Amino acid sequence: MNTLYELRDLGKLYAQQLRTTFATMVQYRASLIIWTISAVLEPLVYLVVWTTVSNGSGGSVGSYTAGGFAAYYIVLMLVNQATYTWIMYEYEYRVRQGSLSFSLLRPVHPIHADIADNLSSKLVTLPLLLGAALVLGLLFRPSAVLQPWAIAAFLPALVLAFLLRFLVEWTLALAAFWTTRVSAFNQVYFVLMLFLSGQLAPLALFPGWLQTVAFVLPFRWMVGFPVELALGRLGPLQAVEGLGMQAAWLGLSLLLVRFVWKRGVRVYSAVGA
Amino acid sequence: MNALRLFAVFFRVSVLNEAAYRVNFFVQVFQTLLELGTSLAGLAVIYSYTQSLGGWRPNEMLALVGIFFLVGGIIGLIIQPGMSALIDAVRDGTLDFTLTKPEDAQLLASIQKAAVWSLIDLLMGLGVLVAALVRMRTGLSAGQVVAFAAMLLAGSVIVYSFWLILASLSFWFVRVENLLEIFRSMYEAGRWPISIYPGWLRFGLTFLVPVAFATTVPAEALTGRLGPGTLFLALAGAVGLFLLARLVWTLGLRRYSGASA
Numbered sequence: 001m002n003t004l005y006e007l008r009d010l011g012k013l014y015a016q017q018l019r020t021t022f023a024t025m026v027q028y029r030a031s032l033i034i035w036t037i038s039a040v041l042e043p044l045v046y047l048v049v050w051t052t053v054s055n056g057s058g059g060s061v062g063s064y065t066a067g068g069f070a071a072y073y074i075v076l077m078l079v080n081q082a083t084y085t086w087i088m089y090e091y092e093y094r095v096r097q098g099s100l101s102f103s104l105l106r107p108v109h110p111i112h113a114d115i116a117d118n119l120s121s122k123l124v125t126l127p128l129l130l131g132a133a134l135v136l137g138l139l140f141r142p143s144a145v146l147q148p149w150a151i152a153a154f155l156p157a158l159v160l161a162f163l164l165r166f167l168v169e170w171t172l173a174l175a176a177f178w179t180t181r182v183s184a185f186n187q188v189y190f191v192l193m194l195f196l197s198g199q200l201a202p203l204a205l206f207p208g209w210l211q212t213v214a215f216v217l218p219f220r221w222m223v224g225f226p227v228e229l230a231l232g233r234l235g236p237l238q239a240v241e242g243l244g245m246q247a248a249w250l251g252l253s254l255l256l257v258r259f260v261w262k263r264g265v266r267v268y269s270a271v272g273a
Numbered sequence: 274m275n276a277l278r279l280f281a282v283f284f285r286v287s288v289l290n291e292a293a294y295r296v297n298f299f300v301q302v303f304q305t306l307l308e309l310g311t312s313l314a315g316l317a318v319i320y321s322y323t324q325s326l327g328g329w330r331p332n333e334m335l336a337l338v339g340i341f342f343l344v345g346g347i348i349g350l351i352i353q354p355g356m357s358a359l360i361d362a363v364r365d366g367t368l369d370f371t372l373t374k375p376e377d378a379q380l381l382a383s384i385q386k387a388a389v390w391s392l393i394d395l396l397m398g399l400g401v402l403v404a405a406l407v408r409m410r411t412g413l414s415a416g417q418v419v420a421f422a423a424m425l426l427a428g429s430v431i432v433y434s435f436w437l438i439l440a441s442l443s444f445w446f447v448r449v450e451n452l453l454e455i456f457r458s459m460y461e462a463g464r465w466p467i468s469i470y471p472g473w474l475r476f477g478l479t480f481l482v483p484v485a486f487a488t489t490v491p492a493e494a495l496t497g498r499l500g501p502g503t504l505f506l507a508l509a510g511a512v513g514l515f516l517l518a519r520l521v522w523t524l525g526l527r528r529y530s531g532a533s534a
Contacts, residue, residue: 034451038458045462052469053323061322184300191311200315
């Protein structure tokens with residue numbers, strides 16, 4: 001009974017945050033365009049680099065042809081868009097300026113407002129990204145083997161990837177409670193993401209030991225895994241393994257975020273408090 | 274000469290300001306080393322599959338990475354802080370203080386602020402560049418060195434003029450910080466030789482946002498790839514864009530109404 005009410009209220013909260021964020025974002029149209037440019041540019045650069053490599057070495061690198069790279073980086077761009085967060089920058093500001101105090105006064109955990117804000121921002125940027133994906137598709141001629149079961153498995157993998165990345169980055173953002181030098185922390189995290197989530201190159205192109213490392217750590221499960229799954233590069237067994245790793249890391253990060261949040265709030269002292 | 278003396282004075286003030294936060298030095302060294310290491314590791318992955326990327330061999334690519342950090346350091350050291358401060362000053366009206374000083378206002382606005390720690394990027398970039406040259410073992414002709422220096426200067430002037438034009442737009446529009454963001458994300462594309470990009474993107478990175486002149490062209494000069502056409506284009510572009518920036522700045526100043534007006 002109680003939980004039912006809570007769920008309904010949460011639903012209301014999400015809906016309201018959605019309206020607020022939507023209204024805010026539409027005000028800043030120029031920022032949207034600029035954001036889109038940078039969201040497209042990074043995968044585009046790596047796509048061009050790898051296309052150049054594969055054209056220079058007989059048409060393919062490992063199991064990836066030029067068309068294979070095109071498909072990989074276009075889907076990666078979309079998955080990255082679906083899962084990425086900017087919460088680290090937000091939290092540094094909130095803790096430094098003390099504006100976190102307001103969210104602490106609310107009767108719900110502040111993470112809900114952040115998730116709702118994240119999702120609604122993405123609803124606004126999704127059409128732009130889909131348009132960009134279409135243009136890139138026409139320019140670079142992607143090719144992939146699409147399998148119905150893999151596409152079906154892609155959806156839960158994407159949802160798990162979103163939740164996992166959100167929790168991990170939200171936890172990382174809480175570092176702002178203890179230090180003012182979060183940019184160094186963030187940079188280490190971004191480097192790990194670049195290499196181990198499949199942004200620099202499809203993980204299949206890395207040496208074996210690095211692939212093992214990527215399998216154990218959470219980064220691949222936040223971006224690379226859904227991409228490989230959608231493009232039919234994984235077998236059914238690997239898909240189940242991957243979903244299992246995602247679920248395991250999600251459980252772990254849930255424990256971690258609770259632990260860190262409790263400690264962090266205790267350390268937090270707002271300006272003027 | 275006067276400009277250099279002024280620059281030295283402003284720079285010393287910036288150094289004194291930052292000297293109070295010495296830990297920042299180590300944080301910045303750590304971050305630059307991390308970024309540099311990431312760059313090199315990325316290249317190692319790519320060159321494990323190929324001998325040359327669009328005709329650029331590993332050592333030549335290393336030189337490009339060095340130039341990327343070197344020019345990034347110049348931008349971060351002096352261009353970006355000055356232009357950001359200029360935008361704020363126009364919005365808040367504090368540009369009044371600059372205008373009342375008995376020196377050219379464009380010069381003052383451009384050099385009054387320096388982010389000292391970007392020197393680390395600049396120096397490490399220079400180090401990588403020297404390492405790349407040593408590893409190439411081909412030796413440089415005097416002509417190549419002169420061409421490189423000229424292209425580095427031309428590239429820096431082009432980037433500076435481009436930023437000044439964008440920043441001067443704040444005389445007409447309120448929010449232009451975002452435009453500077455475009456350059457920052459486009460500059461990332463300059464890590465790689467511009468010749469690998471498809472035609473439309475190469476055009477954009479050369480003529481719309483002049484990243485090509487900042488990194489690829491100086492690297493071309495150093496590796497003996499620079500044709501007379503590009504050399505001329507870079508020099509003419511530097512002079513032309515600098516004059517254009519001066520014009521936009523002058524027109525903008527006429528619209529500036531100060532803090533109390």
